[in-house]
Amino acid sequence: MLIKAGFSRSIPKGEQIRTTRRRKGERGIWQRRFWEHLITDEDDLRRHVDYVHINPVKHGYAARTAEWPYSSIHRYIRRGEMTEDWAVAPEDDFRAGEG
Numbered sequence: 001m002l003i004k005a006g007f008s009r010s011i012p013k014g015e016q017i018r019t020t021r022r023r024k025g026e027r028g029i030w031q032r033r034f035w036e037h038l039i040t041d042e043d044d045l046r047r048h049v050d051y052v053h054i055n056p057v058k059h060g061y062a063a064r065t066a067e068w069p070y071s072s073i074h075r076y077i078r079r080g081e082m083t084e085d086w087a088v089a090p091e092d093d094f095r096a097g098e099g
Helices: 002-010 019-024 042-058 073-078
Strands: none
């Protein structure tokens, strides 16, 4: 919460927000359904990292995870821990962060 609040105060205001957010003093940069989650083990961490990597594909910003230039997946690929075609095949069925 403190990190989020500090970051919000450090960037200029000006994003377009709805009246309901303005009334509640919310910024438009944060996802509304955000919840904090304590990582419980290595598998939980892996699922959340997978969630972050697949999000640009899920939301249509990239066709493949490796095409998103801002992703930490590039670090994993350089270290040989993931391949550039990670999660490309339609049969890839992994459970990431959300559920």
